[in-house]
Amino acid sequence: SYELTQPPSVSVSPGQTARITCSGDALPNQYAYWYQQKPGQAPVVVIYKDSERPSGIPERFSGSSSGTTVTLTISGVQAEDEADYYCQSADSSGTVFGGGTKLTVL
């Protein structure tokens, strides 16, 4: 079955740039989506169609794609960005989430 691979954890200091990657063989041909989930809350989409940002999501969140890897970049990380982040995409067999990345703001 299709898999999306994310690093389990990323740590950055406030004000720095955090980059979270997601790798999958079908990513060159399928859109990726990124979700933020804080403890005890439902996920929230922060990036859709690889690089589009929904209204209400701060400009410091951006997405990019290169080959089989998509990247969520958070510029000028703030304490409130500490959360779990999940990528989502699909292949011919269906849709999957990545395993999730815990972003820690030091």
Next chain:
Amino acid sequence: EVQMVQSGAEVKKPGESLKISCKGSGYSFIRYWIGWVRQMPGKGLEWMGIIYPGDSDTRYSPSFQGQVTISVDKSITTAYLQWSSLKASDTAMYYCARAGYNSPGVMDVWGQGTTVTVSS
């Protein structure tokens, strides 16, 4: 305001059946896919399946095919996730979300989640 409102927490015994619900409002219900996502305690998100209320087209993750049933009643703008025989391993939080206009896509509006606890 677009909302997805889920039914309340459930506590069940192994072998029992269960149907949880997700009511969509504030948008054209029949034109958006609705997806279901499982999150086991302390674990990540798992995509279970989606349904298109317009024609009830339903697609399941191979991991959940045959284990659950997704359905919809468009007359009351509500989607359902059901089990015929629960197992302890079904204990989890279950989320529904609006999941794409006409074709499957971004899960842009999420319900608050329904906690399902299965214990003897």
